Amino acid sequence: MAGTNFHVHIVADTSVKLAGVRTALERKYGVTAELLGGTSVRRSEYHALVVNVDLRVVENIAALKKTLGSFSRVRKRIFLLDQTVHLCIAQAYALGATSLLTGPVNQTKLLSVLADRVSPGAPSPTETCDENEAATVGATAIASMFAAVANGTPIDVNGTKEAGSKIADQIAEKGLSDWLAAVRRHHEGTYQHCLLVTGIAIDFGLSLGLPRRDIERLYSAAMFHDLGKATIPLPILDKPGRLDAQERAIIETHPALGYDALKDNKNISSEVLDAVRHHHEYLDGSGYPDALCAENISDVVRILTISDIFSALIEDRRYKPSMPREQAYDILCGMQGKLEKPLVASFRQVALNR
Numbered sequence: 001m002a003g004t005n006f007h008v009h010i011v012a013d014t015s016v017k018l019a020g021v022r023t024a025l026e027r028k029y030g031v032t033a034e035l036l037g038g039t040s041v042r043r044s045e046y047h048a049l050v051v052n053v054d055l056r057v058v059e060n061i062a063a064l065k066k067t068l069g070s071f072s073r074v075r076k077r078i079f080l081l082d083q084t085v086h087l088c089i090a091q092a093y094a095l096g097a098t099s100l101l102t103g104p105v106n107q108t109k110l111l112s113v114l115a116d117r118v119s120p121g122a123p124s125p126t127e128t129c130d131e132n133e134a135a136t137v138g139a140t141a142i143a144s145m146f147a148a149v150a151n152g153t154p155i156d157v158n159g160t161k162e163a164g165s166k167i168a169d170q171i172a173e174k175g176l177s178d179w180l181a182a183v184r185r186h187h188e189g190t191y192q193h194c195l196l197v198t199g200i201a202i203d204f205g206l207s208l209g210l211p212r213r214d215i216e217r218l219y220s221a222a223m224f225h226d227l228g229k230a231t232i233p234l235p236i237l238d239k240p241g242r243l244d245a246q247e248r249a250i251i252e253t254h255p256a257l258g259y260d261a262l263k264d265n266k267n268i269s270s271e272v273l274d275a276v277r278h279h280h281e282y283l284d285g286s287g288y289p290d291a292l293c294a295e296n297i298s299d300v301v302r303i304l305t306i307s308d309i310f311s312a313l314i315e316d317r318r319y320k321p322s323m324p325r326e327q328a329y330d331i332l333c334g335m336q337g338k339l340e341k342p343l344v345a346s347f348r349q350v351a352l353n354r
C-alpha cells in the first residue's frame with residue numbers, strides 16, 4: 001500500500017492552490033511542494049508529480065517547461081485543470097502529463113489516481129520509465145500538434161515523425177500487447193486513440209513484412225490521421241453514447257480539417273496527406289468526406305482504416321469498458337464490402353495473437 005514512503009511533488013501557480021493540493025495529499029503521502037517560478041528543496045526521486053497551474057497563461061507554460069525538465073523520469077504526472085478546454089488539455093499532454101483531472105480539486109479522485117496501480121510490488125519510481133518512454137514521447141508529439149492547430153502555430157512534423165519512429169522501434173522489439181497496455185495505462189481520449197492506431201498500424205505493417213519505408217508511411221499517417229479533431233468541440237468529441245445528426249456532421253469534418261492543417265507543409269508526403277483525408281472512406285463508396293470507391297483508396301489508407309476501427313473499438317473510454325480484442329475483430333469481419341477482405345484476414349494475427 002502507498003504511504004509516506006510514496007513521495008509526491010506538487011507544483012502550483014498560487015499559494016492557495018498549493019495549499020489545497022497539499023492538504024488533500026499529506027495525510028497519505030510524503031509531500032514536497034513548490035510555487036511555480038520559486039525554489040524548493042527536492043528529493044532525488046518521486047513517485048508522482050501533481051501540477052495545478054493555469055495553462056491559459058503563456059508565461060506559466062514557459063516556467064513549467066523549465067520546472068518539469070527535472071521531473072521527466074517521474075512515471076505518474078497528474079495535471080489538475082479547472083477547465084475542460086481543448087487547448088489546456090493538449091497543452092498538459094504536450095508538457096508530459098500522464099493523467100488529467102478536470103474541475104475543482106477533488107481529494108477522492110486525486111487519491112484514487114495516485115493509488116491506481118501502486119502496489120507493494122510496484123516498480124520503483126524510475127523502473128518503468130523506459131518502457132513508457134515511446135508512449136510519453138508519442139503523446140507529447142501528438143498533443144503538441146493539437147495545441148499548435150488550436151493555437152494556429154506551426155506544426156512540428158519532423159518531431160512527430162521521430163516520435164513515430166521510436167514507437168516503431170519499441171513495437172518491433174517488445175510487441176504490440178506491451179504497447180497497448182502502456183498506452184492504456186497512461187493516456188486517454190484522442191491521444192490514447194492516436195497512439196493505439198499508430199501502434200496497431202505499425203504492427204500490422206510488420207506482420208505483413210513491409211519494408212521500413214512503408215512502416216514509416218504507416219506511422220506518419222497514423223500519428224497525423226485525426227489531427228482535424230483539434231478544433232472539434234470536446235463535448236462532441238468525448239460525448240458518451242450516440243451523436244445526433246448535427247453532431248455527426250461536425251465530427252465528419254475532421255478528415256478534411258486535418259488535411260487542410262497539413263496540406264501546405266513541405267515535410268508531409270502526398271501519401272500521408274491522402275491518408276489523413278481518406279481514413280474514413282470505405283471500398284463500397286459509403287465513407288466520407290469524398291465517398292471514394294475502391295480503386296481510389298490506397299493501400300496505406302486500407303491498412304490505416306482497419307487499424308483505426310479496431311483501435312476505436314478496443315480503447316478505454318471513461319464511459320465504456322474496452323471491448324475484448326476477439327469481439328472487435330469479429331466486428332471488422334462483419335463489415336462486408338467496406339474493408340479489403342484479404343487484409344482483414346491478415347489482420348487476424350495482429351488482432352488476436354500479437
Ligand SMILES: [Fe+2]
Nearest residue numbers: 225226254279
Ligand atoms: Fe478519424
Ligand SMILES: [Fe+2]
Nearest residue numbers: 197225226308
Ligand atoms: Fe481515428
